[in-house]
Amino acid sequence: MSVKLDELADLIRDEKISELRAELLEMPVGEVVDFLERLGVQDRAVTFRLLTKDVAVEAFDMLDQALQSEIVDGLKDADVAHFFDSLEPDDRVRLMDEMPASVARKMMRQLSARERSLTNIVLGYPSGTIGRQMSPEFVAIPEHWTVEQAMEKIRRAGDDAETLYTLPVVDRQRLLEGVVSLRSLIAAPPEMPIAELVTEADSVDADHDAEDAARLCADRKHLAMPVTDKEHRVVGIFTVDDALDILERAESEDAARHGGAEPLHRPYLSTPVLRIMRSRIVWLFVLAVGATLTVQVLDVFEETLESKVVLSLFVPLLIGTGGNTGNQAATTVTRALALGDVSPRDALKVAWREVRVGLTMGSALGVLGFTFAGAIYGWDIGWTIGLTLIAICVLAASVGGLMPLLAKKIGADPAVFANPFISTFVDATGLIVYFMIARAVLGI
Amino acid sequence: MSVKLDELADLIRDEKISELRAELLEMPVGEVVDFLERLGVQDRAVTFRLLTKDVAVEAFDMLDQALQSEIVDGLKDADVAHFFDSLEPDDRVRLMDEMPASVARKMMRQLSARERSLTNIVLGYPSGTIGRQMSPEFVAIPEHWTVEQAMEKIRRAGDDAETLYTLPVVDRQRLLEGVVSLRSLIAAPPEMPIAELVTEADSVDADHDAEDAARLCADRKHLAMPVTDKEHRVVGIFTVDDALDILERAESEDAARHGGAEPLHRPYLSTPVLRIMRSRIVWLFVLAVGATLTVQVLDVFEETLESKVVLSLFVPLLIGTGGNTGNQAATTVTRALALGDVSPRDALKVAWREVRVGLTMGSALGVLGFTFAGAIYGWDIGWTIGLTLIAICVLAASVGGLMPLLAKKIGADPAVFANPFISTFVDATGLIVYFMIARAVLGI
Known part of the structure; x- marks a missing residue:
């Protein structure tokens, strides 16, 4: 299918408009929407104007609000009024949220009296509530x-x-x-x-x-x-x-925030590069600034590092394992929260489960770490690595399990709050634990 | 709500069965299901038997297959036959997939002839197809x-x-x-x-x-x-x-695999700790073994590290930034794949977008890294960190964006394949880039 869409895009580039129009006439609405979602703003406006009235209304209805808003920008006022009137009141309100307030007000004035009053019912509820998403037209x-x-x-x-x-x-x-x-x-x-x-x-x-x-x-x-x-x-x-x-x-938001970015709310290929960058840079900065904590921790232990450079070889492995364990726990609990399977009141139960999971996994990894690090770099290094793995797994699993609950409790998005905090916190505290254990075992 | 469910759980513990029965009679089915999902196997079986027939059938229908299977284990054959008969053919097949084959065969024999033949239609399609999930009862x-x-x-x-x-x-x-x-x-x-x-x-x-x-x-x-x-x-x-x-x-699977674990397919609080551990340990091991690559890379550059211990201070920050950048790109592209916004054929477009995003973000971070690292640890260290940040961001964003497409192409789950591969690959190659740049800039 994608090959065909690429060929259609070529038709626009080569300005073969009548051929494109003929192709569009043959396509089911769903495919037309897929095609529109892949185009840049200009090409999308051109293509949209080639659609028959019926297909245009249906396709418009299936597009993301961000793209609807861009299409409206490129249309003449009379056409806009037509599309705007054909939407359901709740969809109309969501589109208005995307448009500049002045345009939205102008649109509202052009609506029929009945549609305007229905729209006003929905607009009366704060955004994020179900009142804003419901249909005010119903048969009781x-x-x-x-x-x-x-x-x-x-x-x-x-x-x-x-x-x-x-x-x-x-x-x-x-x-x-x-x-x-x-x-x-x-x-x-x-x-x-x-x-x-x-x-x-x-x-x-x-x-x-x-x-x-x-x-x-x-x-x-x-x-x-x-x-x-x-x-x-x-x-x-x-x-x-x-x-x-x-x-x-909601899933798109959770997925994006879990990956440390803001959701795009529009199809990837039609999102400008600068906009993608903006959706990520804030979190990347926050995380990078958080990560300077690890530089400071290592700076404190620089003497230990100088006397035993071999300790630095294991730093990525140890903090990586901590990050992974924390992430596993945070993901499970975030999902359970979303599905309503746990609530912040269950914090103690969750902590006790995660401590046991962390201890079991840490012990298994610890034995492996002890054996391999010990065999290659000497048994004192083996003990250091083995014990640190146990400690880090317990720490990371319990912190990772509790963070989403804490986020929910204070009203933050569990997916946003959990991830950055876990990586920063577990990296820094994990390193402190590592060097404390190393000093004790190696006697430095 | 959760408080009330805790109180009900206390009634079971104190064996106040008639009080529990009275409470259950008053609860809407949805809440009964929430309650059942929080209980252990034994308590769930006890509670389930207290429900009236109608509520039991409806609640059974709303439970996850894994829990249905456990409840069936604890019931007498006659009761089982009743529940089994009351399910839709497609739900029945999903439950059978969870039960031991011998039990499933016995169940099938107890079904009415009509229900058995409907079930067989659904069973005729391979698992994972829509034929296995459809309802064979329809009005044409x-x-x-x-x-x-x-x-x-x-x-x-x-x-x-x-x-x-x-x-x-x-x-x-x-x-x-x-x-x-x-x-x-x-x-x-x-x-x-x-x-x-x-x-x-x-x-x-x-x-x-x-x-x-x-x-x-x-x-x-x-x-x-x-x-x-x-x-x-x-x-x-x-x-x-x-x-x-x-x-x-599917979302639960993607979320779990994105966090480096297997999905539980059952409510978190009623999942045994060992089972949670099993859902995570394999990935944790794979990731830890992958991370030994970083130990080997650092081992190769041990001399460089010994002559400039300060280089080791930035290791967590640099690989963390690489991991975050890669994750952001992988998450965006995985989600776009799931929604059908991109396909593996778009690899070149995706790569070119991510290179530009990585370059923009890397340059911004690089200037910051250069300034701070330079001011504290000297300008040659500043140049090393600044240049490495640019290189790592470009590398991580493009690898992170391409991995989900590659996974999809070879028929693997993008969410599983992308995450472990990115962290391992970006960590190891990022360190190589770091030390190459350091050697060139510092002349060692």
């Missing part, structure tokens, strides 16, 4: 209706399928009573009262954290969940396709 | 039917909602023509022919990789996708809730 079924009345209302409703398969059931005060699935409505006799079909629903408060809500929706396998206000009145519905978007964004 | 609508006929068939169908909202439409040879959504059937007049409502469908071949198919389902926001055989006949349907499961499992 009064509990005292019959199946027939409900089906009639559904038939007349708009065309957004996800929001129609799980329907919030409300009482006369619009308070949430539960949900009814379209599937059960279809199977039931027309005269049956809705009250007999309603099932208990997991609902979320509109102020709730969006990622948590998405995880709940995915874990419990809901196609949609009602969103309520403080009084338990239904204010919107949150569908599994939005949950998928939120989770993918 | 012949193209020449009317809306009324279709609705009648749907009303009489089983109760699995996800498989009924997107319905495969087939011609007289059961070849896939497209899909029709339940939503459009409801809105259409009863006498309308299905052929007028059918829309083009993304379908997947049953032999297709399961993770790829799940990613496609999520990217394109499908509630369900038809699964076809080589002749394009419909053989099953793949729903978004199964896609979510597969993606979560």
